[in-house]
Amino acid sequence: MQRSDESEQSVDELLADVERLTDDDMTDGVSDDGGRSEPSAATSTRGGPGGSSVRDRLGGLFSPRTFLIALVLSVGAVVVGGSIPLLGFVGRLVGLFAVAFLVGVVGSDRHYLEVGLAGALASGLGFVVSTLTSAFFPFAVRLLSEYGIAIAGVGAGVGALAALVGHYVGRDLRDGLTREL
Incomplete structure (x- = not known):
């Protein structure tokens, strides 16, 4: 059971966290200026301009x-x-x-x-x-x-x-x- 003071994260928030952690231009979740960076709307949406598809993640080797x-x-x-x-x-x-x-x-x-x-x-x-x-x-x-x-x-x-x-x-x-x- 979940305690009432804990909040559930939505799937979109979890995907945004994963995207933020695996982003190539960041190092360990820290941006170039040393502060924590938040994922942009472009990277948190699937198929957006900054988003990546499964085929892009696999390097175009597997569809x-x-x-x-x-x-x-x-x-x-x-x-x-x-x-x-x-x-x-x-x-x-x-x-x-x-x-x-x-x-x-x-x-x-x-x-x-x-x-x-x-x-x-x-x-x-x-x-x-x-x-x-x-x-x-x-x-x-x-x-x-x-x-x-x-x-x-x-x-x-x-x-x-x-x-x-x-x-x-x-x-x-x-x-x-x-x-x-």
């Missing part, structure tokens, strides 16, 4: 939006590709390749990290779920308890490889189509 889109499409590709009879495993990889290829062709920037991570997560999850559903359940649970990390690791590695190759081919096609002769 959460692209990652989420690639993850949703990759999970869909694993489900659809795995549901094709007689293809199963190969269908999943073809689906991951196709999603990464699409992101490579459509996107103007390189998104290898996002696509590779999304492919790895979707494929690793697909391997674990397919192990649970393809074998007798008590045996599958025992198998996953002993070798689950290895099964998920192999799935993640193969999925990341398929996604990275697909993204590379898609980017190469985009480069070939947009280059002047």
Whole structure:
């Protein structure tokens, strides 16, 4: 329980405090003139002129939006590709390749990290779920308890490889189509 004399800080105030503490042009929360500085309205608002987005904080290396889109499409590709009879495993990889290829062709920037991570997560999850559903359940649970990390690791590695190759081919096609002769 909270005492009545304590006041709750709003989320905006907490974000402003974090922004003030992590501001690059300040040293340990002390401004250049030696006094405590208050965060300006520009730095405390998201997306404002002085504010920074998650992509800016990560140095432009990772786009959460692209990652989420690639993850949703990759999970869909694993489900659809795995549901094709007689293809199963190969269908999943073809689906991951196709999603990464699409992101490579459509996107103007390189998104290898996002696509590779999304492919790895979707494929690793697909391997674990397919192990649970393809074998007798008590045996599958025992198998996953002993070798689950290895099964998920192999799935993640193969999925990341398929996604990275697909993204590379898609980017190469985009480069070939947009280059002047």
